[in-house]
Amino acid sequence: MKRLKDAVTAGAQGLYLSITSLAGSIVLFVCAVVSIAFILLGVGVFTTPAVLTSVRAYANRHRVLAGEWSDVHIPIPYRPLPADLGTGITAQVERCSLMLKDPATWRDLQWLLANMTAGAVVVAFAPTLLLYMLYGWVLALGVWEPIHNAGGGEWYAFIHVTSQTTANYAAALGVAFFALGVFVNPSIVRAHFLIARSLLAPTASMRERELALRVDHLTETRHDAVDTSAAELRRIERDLHDGAQARLVAMGMDLGTIEAMIESNPAKAKELIAKARQNSGEALTELRDLVRGIHPPVLAERGLGDAVKALALRLPVATEVEVDLPGRADAPVESAAYFAVSETLTNAIKHSGAERVWVDLHHGGGMLRISVTDNGRGGAALGAGTGLSGIERRLGTFDGVLAVSSPVGGPTMVTMEIPCELS
Incomplete structure (x- = not known):
């Protein structure tokens, strides 16, 4: 039959x-x-x-x-x-x-x-x-x-x-x-x-040319990845120097002053202790933010889907996240995808005037596919200074692609694809 x-x-x-x-x-x-x-x-x-x-x-x-x-x-x-x-x-x-x-x-x-x-x-x-x-x-x-x-x-x-x-x-x-x-x-x-x-179908010469273009593209994206990594290291060094390190140094000086005056001026010593406690809390918060910016703990522990959901909870606009991932990608791919989504959401909130955002993550055909849609004013474009070019370079390191559909008046849909397999 x-x-x-x-x-x-x-x-x-x-x-x-x-x-x-x-x-x-x-x-x-x-x-x-x-x-x-x-x-x-x-x-x-x-x-x-x-x-x-x-x-x-x-x-x-x-x-x-x-x-x-x-x-x-x-x-x-x-x-x-x-x-x-x-x-x-x-x-x-x-x-x-x-x-x-x-x-x-x-x-x-x-x-x-x-x-x-x-x-x-x-x-x-x-x-x-x-x-x-x-x-x-x-x-x-x-x-x-x-x-x-x-x-x-x-x-x-x-x-x-x-x-x-x-x-x-x-x-x-x-x-x-x-x-x-x-x-x-x-x-x-x-x-x-x-x-x-x-x-x-492509002929052998076409495939050779396509392969050559692919090698050139991967070489370019690898150079971008090295430059991005160097810039990221400089950012971390600057944040540590200007933030947590400065607070820890100030806290050490306060503790030295407290030690010298704890018997002669207990009231002032008590005030400095409270200030040191405040500095230690702020230093801890800055270190946590720094670690989250390098590799969020929830991403390492629970995977990309839950990390994006946690990210959405911190946004000032209503955000719906749909996840259909039957497994986990390699850690570098998850990290690249997470920060690409994070930057896309940041762009949407800063520039689109959106009241609602939708995020969809799924895997199929050997591709991790992510779409971020907002109901904002639209008009976004690659190379227009909105940060989308940086996201494209980040994805290009993993041979990923970025597509933007953003007519004037909205809505805006940013689609990302990264070739990978799930565990």
């Missing part, structure tokens, strides 16, 4: 793919070729980026379906465009040039050709094997006779239907086609996606 259900599902998928592969690929291929040709006239400079963006969206949709329907994973090979290109004519020309220089663009166009021909034909067999049986039964139920009497030479596959017997043969062959579809339909849909992967 499950095999039949899978075959029918694959048949429906095949029907959808055959129609969209043929229609979508033809339209996009023609638009892309015409737009590129019109670059010589100047018009194509403005239309080509939009058309190629549509081609990429269409190809990415195919990648998603390949993974969901047939477990065929097709990586995305496009070179990232600079985030600060702008919208002027010069920026449009540069955008068009960068997209045309990307080898993945031309492989997309090759895939459109293959998709509208071989891809559409191959996947069309999935619905055909199931539906063609119906025509064989229609012929066997008597439709063959008026067709034959009218002079028609009706064929069902390789069977020439000229009598009830041959019509029955056609019905039997239709059942055989249906049975074949039950067994091969999922493989047919998978074959369609394998054809797509042969053209949409």
Whole structure:
């Protein structure tokens, strides 16, 4: 029963793919070729980026379906465009040039050709094997006779239907086609996606270039991590020198004075003892804050989820925290994630004017995913001096990424992803 259900599902998928592969690929291929040709006239400079963006969206949709329907994973090979290109004519020309220089663009166009021909034909067999049986039964139920009497030479596959017997043969062959579809339909849909992967997946040269870019990025983030660590050590040294150390020195001097005057002026000595006690309490508080800033005890003892919940309790705005973490990440990853969330919440409270904040932490697909959403005024952006660039560098040390969605008027959503496994 499950095999039949899978075959029918694959048949429906095949029907959808055959129609969209043929229609979508033809339209996009023609638009892309015409737009590129019109670059010589100047018009194509403005239309080509939009058309190629549509081609990429269409190809990415195919990648998603390949993974969901047939477990065929097709990586995305496009070179990232600079985030600060702008919208002027010069920026449009540069955008068009960068997209045309990307080898993945031309492989997309090759895939459109293959998709509208071989891809559409191959996947069309999935619905055909199931539906063609119906025509064989229609012929066997008597439709063959008026067709034959009218002079028609009706064929069902390789069977020439000229009598009830041959019509029955056609019905039997239709059942055989249906049975074949039950067994091969999922493989047919998978074959369609394998054809797509042969053209949409990165080539060896693309993978080498991607690896080189990845090495450069990791080298840069490691340097940032070293600089950040040095700055953090200087901050700790400064906080100790200006805070707890100064209070302890003052407390030591007070105790020396108390020792000298405890017999001659007990009242003054008692006053200095109270001051020393106050200094010791303030020094202890500063040391606790310093330790919490280095690595919060609750983070080490109870993990990232509880540490973020404890952090939310200290915030001046209502904050909801949802946690779905079935285990714990490595300590450095937890620390980076915690302080990234802490800085994001600090930014939201200082700059957004939000009245409510939502934090969601979960793990899936080898990724720790964190989203921080507020209902503030919006308008946040990377590199805009809001501290988000520092968070991005912190996550980059662990090959993590940061994305910001913050339209003017809000809401603002900051999404963080860090590749890791949970214990």
